[in-house]
Structure formats: structure tokens, C-alpha cells
Amino acid sequence: MSKQRKSKTQFQLALENYKKNGFAVLCLVILIVLYGGAIFADFFAPYTYLSESRDNSYAPPSKVHFFDEDGLITRPYVYNRVFHFDEYKRRIYEEDLSRAYPIRLFHKGEEYKFLGFIPMDTHLFGVEEPGMLYLFGADSRGRDVFSRLLYGARISLSIGLIGVSISFSIGLLVGGIAGYYGGKIDNVLMRLCEMFMMVPGFYLMLALRAAVPDDFNSFQVYLAIVVILSFIGWASLARIIRGMSISLREREYVLAAKAMGMTDIQIIIKHILPHTVSYSIVAVMLSIPGYILGEAALSLLGLGIQDPLASWGNMLSEAMAIAHIRLHPWILMPGVLIFLTVMSFNVIGDNLRDCLDPLLKGEKK
């Protein structure tokens, strides 16, 4: 038994502890599903983010039928919709029962480049033209919300990861250097951090966004947003890493590493920063939501990702008017996904903290 314990690495132990919290496992699954959807968006989505059909503006979610007219179970199918205007000139959609469109797996639809480079036209599912399948309804221009959510996930979810990796690299390095060297270097770097921390994040974000040239294309805007977001988070991390680094530099293995001929920067990377890992992992998890929300906020204000590119934030901007929410509640879907993502990252971060923190570990037993 003791032998078994020994052979378990720290990682395995942490994993075991992690599994004890069922809700956190569920959140992990949610994230895996969402990120999986984002990666394979063009395969999972029946349409591309561009395909629009003005006749279906704000079409409600398609009803998927499982039984035919005789009440017998059959392959799922949908009807197309036709609309007429009511007394307020609003479109009222009704199912057009004249033709049923069965939902087909591995349907050949619009062409796309799988993962960006393999040309393909097979989608996981879809219906034959001129049928339209709107699992989560359509937006103002009749674009499929479900497809756009998947494409939007690519931007909204990756922005968090990329942003966090940039700002954490800066934060770890600055904090590591400041704490390790101390003295003047420490002083200068920490005052710099404070300058960043002093400005409220959202206004800093707006100010930086204002500095981005107007003629950027959407990819450049995406990059600019990532950089802007990562400018905000690094300072508070740097301060905490600095504190850890100050105590770590006094360890004897740091002296031993110096005696071995390692240079300062090698020591910071190899011997100081690895000891901040368990803290950093938790901090990463807990700060990713900030980036996702940051992107959403910018896009919601129209300063972020521009239509027709989809991001959860700019999709949500359609839901700014209360009337829209009342009439077409499905356009809130991106908000639901943002909520799920943010919650999952927070729960995972919290749970990771519990199972990585050696102090809490003792308490739990």
C-alpha cells in the first residue's frame, strides 16, 4: 500500500482529489464540449457564420419532429417556415407543412476548410436545400445562431487562452525578476505594476482600443484585442509572483544552482517559477473569465470583433434592446454560453486550489 502511494506523482494525487468534486468534473466536461465545438466548429455547424437568409430574419428555433403524421417514430425532420405580418408589421412564422426535410448525418453542404486547411463539404448534420435548420433560431439577418455560436466560440474562447498566456508570461517574468533581484529593479518594476493596477481595467481597455487604427482588418482587430486584454491582467499576478520569488530566492537550491554556473535568468525560469506553478494554475483558471468577459464587453459595445465575424460578445449586442429579448429570446444564447464558460472556469479554479493547496489538503482529511 505504501509502495502504491509512493509511485503516485503529485499530479495523480491532485487529479484524484479533483475527481471528488462532481460539480467541478461536470464543469470540466462543459468546457471540453465547448472547446471541442470551437475547434471543430465548421464541421459541427450546419452553416458557415456568413450564410444568411433574409427571409428567415429572427426565425424561431426549428421544431424537430420525431413522429410522422401517423404518429409513428421516424427519422427526425423539420419543416420550413413561412411568415405573414401581424397588425404591428411583425413577422409571424408558421411551419410550412407541405414538405418535410429530414435531418441527415454527414450532410454535404457548404464548402469550408476543415481546421483551416483541409477542403471539405461534409457537415455533421444538416437538411437539404431549400430547407433551413435553425436549432437555436436565427438572428436579424437570418443567420443560424447555432452555427454562429460555434464560430463565435473560436474567438471568444481562444481570446481567453491566448490573452492569459501572454499576460501570465509577462506577469511571471516581471514578478520573478523583481523578486529575485530585489533592490532598484524591484522598485521600478513594482511601481510600473502599480501604475497599471491603478487605472480601472475597463477604462484602460477602452483607451487602448481607441489607440488601435481604424483600418485594421478583422484578424488584426482580434490580435489587438488579445494584446489589449493581456495588458490588463499581468500586474496583479506579477506582484504575487514577486512575493513568492523573494522567499524562494533564499532557498539553498538557488545557491546550489548558482554554484553550478546557472545564470540568473536560467535560475528564475528553472528554479523559481516552477514553485509558483500551483498558484499560477489556479490564478490562470480564475482569470480566464476576465478575458472572455472583456472581449464580450468590447464586442457588445461594438469596439471588438466586427460583424460579420461572430463572437459571443457581438452576437449578444443584438440583445441590447429589451423588445428583442422579449420577442426573440434565443438571441440570448451567447449569454448563456458565456455564463456557462465563466462559471466553469471559476468552479474549476476553485476546485484546483483546494486540491493543489497542501495546507487545505491536510484539513480535508
Place this chain on the structure above:
Amino acid sequence: MSEILLDIRNLSVSVRESQYKKNILSKVNLQVKGQNILGLVGGSGSGKTTIGLSILRLLAPALKTEEGVILFKGNDLLKLSRKDMCPIRGKEISMVFQEPLYAFNPVFRVGDQIEEVLIYHEQMKRKERKGYVLNLLEKVGIPDPKRAMQSYSHQLSGGLRQRAMIAQAIAANPNLIIADEPTSNLDVTRQAQIMDLFRRLKTQLKLSILLVTHDLGMVKHLADEIAVIKDGTVVEQGETRQVFNRPSHLYTCKLLEALS
């Protein structure tokens, strides 16, 4: 028979505490000859560790080298820039610490940490390095080198850990090892084994060793020469037998008395 490898002359180190300055080392003179073991003996707080660290230029920021030269192979180490010190540390002069439990980073495997020396100082392929480390661990007499390589430092016994530390110190074939009380945390049999190991390595690898200790008995059997340090000054240096038979300083006499 052998020329002087390390020559410390007039080394003074002081510590600045707020206002006043206190000398920790004052005008230390010390010579280590090639392929020789020099035992540096002295009481607690006499400045032994400080000498070791000043050779590698690793003194704490509060400590300052006031004067003196440290000639290693004819070059003054005190004149080298920080950058030029790095290729010397570990490659020419390496250090064995008193408590290897702390000298190894607890989050990395011992084998990987020994390998690091090779990464920084030797051009070797990854595969070669692994074999070399295994070889080193065998050379310092670790019975199950494969397992030791894969272990974290806290999983090894004190004796094995100290051997692994020595393996790390000799990895890049240095000329001089500074061993700071390498056996003070071990029991008597382990101490004897480590002493044997040092003696063997000295001849096998043509090493010089600066053996820092407060244990005269240990030095008696191992060292070719002895230097006695008291309150930051070396009061006596000479061949072991000579110092034991005819100590020239009162403090040495007292130390010897305490031993017998």
C-alpha cells in the same frame, strides 16, 4: 610535487549592518595545491563557509569583499565579471553543500538536476547525458543508480543524497571541489564512506578538494594539508602530520586537546 591551484591572499570580507562594519574574514591566506585535499578547520562562526562562498563569488548581498586576491590557475576570480564567473562555477570549481536535502530542488528529479550541469557546461546529446549521469551515480557508489536518478531528493536517504550531490559536483570534471561540512549530517559509518569516496575521487579524477569542517578527526585521515581558522583569520596552514605533531598556534593545540 604539485603547483598551487587556488591561492587566496589577504582576503578580507566585511558585513555592513546599518552603521558599523564588522570584519568576518580578515587577511585570510590559504593555498590549495593540485590534487590535494586541504582541510579547513575551525569553530562555528569562524568564517569557513564565507571563505568557500567568496571563492565562487556567491556571498550574500550584505557581505562585501574588502580586499585581497583569489588566484585560480593564475587568474584573479575577484576581477572577473558576473558573466565570466558562470562558466567557472560548476565547470572548474564546484561546491558540495552541507545539507543536500535543501541543495536539491524538491520539485525535480535528482537525475535531471545532475543533468543540468551537463546541459550548461558540456556539449552532449540527450541520450549521452542520461548514460553519463547513470555512470556518475555509479561512480560515487550509489547501489541502484537507475532508481536514484528517478527519485526526488526527499525520497533518498541522507547518505545517498550526499553521494548524489557529489555526483553533481563532479559532473563537469572540475579541478576543485569545495565541500562545506559534507558529512556533518551523517552517522559515523556513512561519514567514513563519504571520506573514502573523496579520497578515491581525488586520485581518479585528479581533483583538489577544499574540505570545510569542524571535525579535526575527519581531517586527520583524509587531508593532505590542514588550515586552521579562528575568528576570520587563518592561524596556521601546513601538512597534516606536521600540524598534528607540532602545532604552532595555541588555538590549534586547544583543538587537538579537545579531540584527544
